Amino acid sequence: MVKVLSSLCFTAALALAAPAAELKSAGPLTFGPNGTLFAGDSAGGRIFAFETKDTKPAKGVTVEIKGVNTKIAALLGTTGDQILIADMAVNPISKNIYFSVARGRGPEAVPVILKADTAGNLSEFALAAAKQSSVSLSDVPAEGGRQRMEAITDLGFVDGNVVVAGLSNEDFASSLRSIPYPFQAATKGAGIEIFHGAHGRFETNAPVRTFVPYTIKDKAYILAAYTCTPLVRIPVSDLKPGAKVKGTTIAELGNRNRPLDMIAYEKDGRAYILMANSSRGVMKLTAEGLDVYAPITAQTEKQGVPYETVDSLKGVQQLDKYDATHAVTLADEAGSLNVRTIGLP
Amino acid sequence: MKAWLLLMASAGSLLAQTVLRSADGKEFWVEKPAPGESFQVYVGDGDVPPVLGAFSAGNGRLVFRPRFFLADEVRAIFRGVETRFPALRPAASPAAIVETVYPTVDRLPENLLKFYVVFSAPMQRGEAWQRLRLLQADGTPVELPFLEIDQELWDPANRRFTILFDPGRIKRGVLPLTEVGPALVAGRTYTLVVDAGWRDAAGAPLRTGLRKTFMVTEPERRPIEPLAWRVGAPPAGTREPLVVEFGRPLDAALALRLITADVAGQARLAAGETRWEFVPALPWAAGDHRLQIDVTLEDLAGNRVGRPFDVDVFNPVTTRITGETMALPFRVERR
Numbered sequence: 001m002v003k004v005l006s007s008l009c010f011t012a013a014l015a016l017a018a019p020a021a022e023l024k025s026a027g028p029l030t031f032g033p034n035g036t037l038f039a040g041d042s043a044g045g046r047i048f049a050f051e052t053k054d055t056k057p058a059k060g061v062t063v064e065i066k067g068v069n070t071k072i073a074a075l076l077g078t079t080g081d082q083i084l085i086a087d088m089a090v091n092p093i094s095k096n097i098y099f100s101v102a103r104g105r106g107p108e109a110v111p112v113i114l115k116a117d118t119a120g121n122l123s124e125f126a127l128a129a130a131k132q133s134s135v136s137l138s139d140v141p142a143e144g145g146r147q148r149m150e151a152i153t154d155l156g157f158v159d160g161n162v163v164v165a166g167l168s169n170e171d172f173a174s175s176l177r178s179i180p181y182p183f184q185a186a187t188k189g190a191g192i193e194i195f196h197g198a199h200g201r202f203e204t205n206a207p208v209r210t211f212v213p214y215t216i217k218d219k220a221y222i223l224a225a226y227t228c229t230p231l232v233r234i235p236v237s238d239l240k241p242g243a244k245v246k247g248t249t250i251a252e253l254g255n256r257n258r259p260l261d262m263i264a265y266e267k268d269g270r271a272y273i274l275m276a277n278s279s280r281g282v283m284k285l286t287a288e289g290l291d292v293y294a295p296i297t298a299q300t301e302k303q304g305v306p307y308e309t310v311d312s313l314k315g316v317q318q319l320d321k322y323d324a325t326h327a328v329t330l331a332d333e334a335g336s337l338n339v340r341t342i343g344l345p
Numbered sequence: 346m347k348a349w350l351l352l353m354a355s356a357g358s359l360l361a362q363t364v365l366r367s368a369d370g371k372e373f374w375v376e377k378p379a380p381g382e383s384f385q386v387y388v389g390d391g392d393v394p395p396v397l398g399a400f401s402a403g404n405g406r407l408v409f410r411p412r413f414f415l416a417d418e419v420r421a422i423f424r425g426v427e428t429r430f431p432a433l434r435p436a437a438s439p440a441a442i443v444e445t446v447y448p449t450v451d452r453l454p455e456n457l458l459k460f461y462v463v464f465s466a467p468m469q470r471g472e473a474w475q476r477l478r479l480l481q482a483d484g485t486p487v488e489l490p491f492l493e494i495d496q497e498l499w500d501p502a503n504r505r506f507t508i509l510f511d512p513g514r515i516k517r518g519v520l521p522l523t524e525v526g527p528a529l530v531a532g533r534t535y536t537l538v539v540d541a542g543w544r545d546a547a548g549a550p551l552r553t554g555l556r557k558t559f560m561v562t563e564p565e566r567r568p569i570e571p572l573a574w575r576v577g578a579p580p581a582g583t584r585e586p587l588v589v590e591f592g593r594p595l596d597a598a599l600a601l602r603l604i605t606a607d608v609a610g611q612a613r614l615a616a617g618e619t620r621w622e623f624v625p626a627l628p629w630a631a632g633d634h635r636l637q638i639d640v641t642l643e644d645l646a647g648n649r650v651g652r653p654f655d656v657d658v659f660n661p662v663t664t665r666i667t668g669e670t671m672a673l674p675f676r677v678e679r680r
Contacts, residue, residue: 027496042496067392074393077386077415084471086495103413105469106546107503110413124397124412147505147598151496169498169507170598172458172647209494258493278493 021134023048023127026100026111029089032157032181037089037125039100039113040152040164045138047155047162049181050113051131058095058118062341063328065120068099069337072114075122076103084109085337088318088330097320097328097339098125116339135183137164150175157181158213158236159220165208176208176224178239212262212273216290223250223290225259225275231305233290250290251305253283261319263327265344274310274319274327274344282313284345310345363428364421370433374408375423383407384423388415437549441466443539446557447597448645450617454565455531456646460508461597462539462555467503467546476543477508479528480536487535490514490528503546505598529561565593565646568653571638571673580680581631586622587675589636594618596643603639629677636673 024044031037035055039048065071073080086100097116102109113125137150150166153174157163161178168175211224213236220236224247231251238245253259258278264287265272271287285307317337318330326341364384366373373386385395386409397412416434420427447461462477479487491508498507514528529535541554573592579585587606597618604612610625640650650671 043501070389070391071393074387074389074395075397077388077396077398077411077413077417077419079389079417102470105471105544107467107501108546109470122394147500147502148602149499149501151494151498153494153496167494167496167498169500169505170596170602171641171643172509 021046021048021136023111025102025109026113027086027152028155029087029098029100029113030155030157030162031089031091031098032162035091035093036181037091037098037113038155038157038162038181040155041111041134042149042151042166045150046134046136047152047164047179047183048132048134049162049183050125050127052091052098052125053130054091054094054096054115057093059323061095061118062326063095063097063116063118063120063322063339064341065116065122065339067336068116068122068330068339071122072099072101075114075124076101076112078103081105085330088320088328088339090320090322090328092321095322120339133183135179137166137177153208154210156211156213156222158222158239161236161239163211163213163222163236163239165211165224174208176234176239176245178236209259210262210275212264214264214273214287214290221290223262223264223273225253225262231285251285251307253277253280253307260317263319263321265321265324265327267325267344272344275307276313276316276319276329280309282310282316282319283307284310312345313342362424363426364423366419366421366430370415372408372410373419373421374406377405378407378423382424384409384421386411386415387420387422388417390420434548437545437547439541439549439552440547441468441545441549442552443555446537446539446555448594448618449597450594450619451557451559452562453529453559454563454646455527455529455561456564456566457529457561458510458643458645458647459596460537462506462508464504464506464545464551468499468506469544469546469548470497470499470503472543473497473506476540478538478540480538482534487528531561531563534558534560565644565648566653568648569595569642569644569650571636571650571671574673576636576673576675578634578675578677579629581677582628582679584625584628586624587629589621589623590616591619591621594645596645599642603642605637607635607637631677631679634675634677636675637670638673639670641669 021044023039023041025041027040027042029037029039035052037050037052041048069080069085073083076083082104084102084105086102089098091098095118099114101112101114103112104110113127114122115125116122148168148170150168152164152166154165155162160180162181164177164179166175208224208226211222214221214223222234222236224232224234226232230249231253232247233250234245234247257280260276260278262273262275273285273287275283275285277283285305290305313329315332316329317332320328322328322341325344327344328339328341330337330339364373364375375384383400387393387395396415398409401408416432418432419430442465443462444465445463474493477491479490481487490510492511510528536556536558539555541551543551575590577588579587594617597614600614600618600621601612604621606623608625610623612621612623615622638650642650
């Protein structure tokens, strides 16, 4: 049986942008402390940190924005088929909801970050005016004509590090990096190799579609969902540049399915994971005792962590935690993308 | 309900009390507004916010400069009067085609990892998964054969699209296949269809779609062995190509990027990506030369140099690869 798999890992040189680098594309978003917004830029091969100064605490209230795709297109002065919403993240302090958007769909598309306040009003987050820093994910200068790119599939902020999952458009390789923040000029970050107990390179090098930081018995992990939906537990303490990390597959959640987004929460003293999927709806996973599930080593479907499907949630593409008892969802409902807060199930 | 007076304002129209647009479309203004008066500019109908932009006042005018150029039909409302401005977007006509689909050969291994679709012009993101299908010989589509990720894998120019097969659908005897089966089965014929409706960056569909029909062969599980390649060294003093025969097709993008010569020149692939040809910028110098081969080079099934795709990396199979690259020497002789 093939035990492990292999490698990803491109070296990543992490250097502060000398003159300020400009965001070339706006992809995955995540918030760090004090209103710091991290944005993944696949086109530019960089991770950006913006000080939003959006730190006025707000209490969670219900938010609903119907047709957010239509409204964003109108705000940006174009039609709905000329924008792409890449990600949505809630500022945990202000509860304002941030969106990464491409205005245009060709190579000249302009990246825009928008903010919806708790009344649902949209405005532009002025990137140029914000204090910012960035790191390059590659030490290979982008030569003219170079075609290799790495798509950033998810970002998270864990224990002072930005964790970045990515996928190449040439070599069959996925990558996971952990970058200390504040970004430091001389940080040399290599990719992290994740070895899965039971899977071949197909799975290991398949992209991490989404992941969520999670604490099990005071130990920080990330739970990463791969394509064809294995759920893998990776200790954060192992996520050091250049490290070879052993991930443990703790659930197979079925195939013909793509995990889209995940959040972790507690309810009535119990821990859960909520996971949006392309074709299996929104799953609520019991997150108690994730440390004790035996690693899955045999290829069988749907085992490990128990879950139920939340029937009331349809078409959910994006999820983020809103407050202790609510999540915010971006759902496709008959072609209209609607944002709303929901009670955590 | 307000009954808006609808006016189609043609360029140069100077109706009083309505919003005007500059000839280049970059500014909208009203003349002599009352103090505190403003107007709104919209793209799209219904309950939508006004477009982003900045107002400025001067010379008796209130001017609005939108944050982005407004190529679509615009509505502007001033004193309850709506003015519509026609779209400034030139009608795009179909021009782009699919130039090449890699691999170019029509016999592909069952454990094929990917296709590259190369277009003649930059394309739009966001619709790839509606535009690609894999058909079986009877014309029925293979269900979800590809890794459909929202972060579509384009090159920086949006001209080359990478299609990865879903890792769960590549045959290797594990779980997902027991339920849905592999996407490709040896001995069968398939057709990759690129739909003509795929829009280019200008918004026009392709001039024509593309169908690539291929036969699936047994899986390829051998590592790449550069020492087994046939290297045809050119004579010194000429710019004849160095010809390297791989003996099997390699990944087109990686073969061009990861095999390099020790002199400047131009590489190309031929014979269905089984052959690498290199034309030097200057005539070949007699003597010993070498090719550098990055060991992350892959064939169509992801097998790497000295290492088949799906192996335990702790297994000794990889131990003879010590560096990131290996050198393949060759000698250029005088004719």
